[in-house]
């Protein structure tokens with residue numbers, strides 16, 4: 044047996060919008076009815092083949108227009124209003140898997156379009172003809188100006204007001220450059236507003252994937268040969284680690300060079316996680332590496348993705364009093380994770396509010412009590428997550444030399460949840476319209492540290508779960524004893540009782 048570490052990148056693979064669309068498709072297909080999908084559900088032929096084997100039929104636009112009385116799935120990218128009109132007049136039943144983030148962006152653009160007068164140029168930074176862009180431009184009756192690159196900026200009239208949005212999958216750097224150029228060209232009498240509408244599920248990936256590939260001796264980058272995101276990311280990975288091999292299928296794996304101690308597996312935003320897992324399994328089989336693949340390796344990935352989703356979805360309203368929703372089924376660990384981050388992100392904003400120097404003391408007191416309740420809820424959820432692990436590992440016999448870890452897995456997950464929120468806000472700071480260049484640069488440096496911290500925390504958590512599963516570490520969970528909110532332990536409470 045060889046002692047080679049094989050690791051899958053936590054940040055590679057589908058975003059939650061695509062995961063949700065696939066889940067929708069699987070649910071509908073499980074009912075045994077025919078389901079059509081307008082366009083390929085994801086830019087990955089193996090995943091499309093897998094769903095087509097379950098009965099999904101991908102159709103192009105002309106075929107869609109000719110369908111009558113069928114069920115049609117609209118993918119995460121979203122669609123323009125015209126698609127909904129055609130579906131309604133052709134008796135099509137829509138399964139709408141438009142990502143919530145895209146949907147909100149469509150609504151925002153529509154509101155802006157409806158409110159704008161003729162002095163305003165509505166501009167969207169994105170790829171012409173991309174499915175998401177068609178949906179966005181459709182909100183403006185096709186009038187929005189699409190800016191794909193710096194050359195396209197010559198089309199704008201800088202003596203008129205400009206409102207800028209971005210396709211969710213564009214890079215933050217690209218958006219920032221576009222903002223700077225527009226700003227530098229604006230006439231003093233005209234107004235420029237921009238909305239950073241880039242989705243954090245993908246914007247962080249470039250930096251984190253470069254760090255991941257640099258931390259391994261050898262890399263298999265998994266993506267479809269036609270994936271444009273795959274090509275771009277692969278080029279960047281090659282710069283960070285020349286021992287980086289592009290493959291599309293597990294049977295393309297090549298022999299590892301002598302002396303390899305660690306192998307990393309990563310991929311594009313269109314690469315399914317199951318495919319990277321198959322690649323890992325095959326590498327282990329080819330190299331006689333003990334197969335420790337289990338769902339534990341995916342727990343960090345799952346948590347990260349759900350935390351990013353909850354954070355992103357909270358900021359669709361950015362309202363601490365909005366009624367919380369949860370897209371996951373009751374009783375599932377996914378639901379608990381979503382709720383965990385939701386509580387954390389609301390508390391984050393409560394902590395901001397309470398620091399307002401002009402706050403009314405009565406309001407501050409109410410907020411403080413709310414934060415206390417929230418802290419209790421957070422702790423309860425951490426305990427619930429640890430109970431999940433205790434139950435999962437109840438059959439494991441710790442080895443005689445097994446040691447205890449300073450923190451339980453759920454407390455590490457708690458830190459991960461907060462870290463995701465911190466990353467979100469730090470990214471916002473790097474783009475804050477009213478901040479100085481110096482502030483933005485400082486925040487960009489801090490952001491790089493946070494992203495590194497996230498990767499390290501995920502690696503440590505994966506390692507801890509692996510050690511618990513293999514009996515090298517054992518878990519012990521103590522119920523938190525909060526003294527300040529216990530009427531029998533807080534002197535202020537029991538003396539006044």
Ligand code: SF4
Nearest residue numbers: 058060142144211242
């Ligand atoms: S908005 Fe984000 S989560 Fe939604 S589909 Fe786009 S990249 Fe995926």
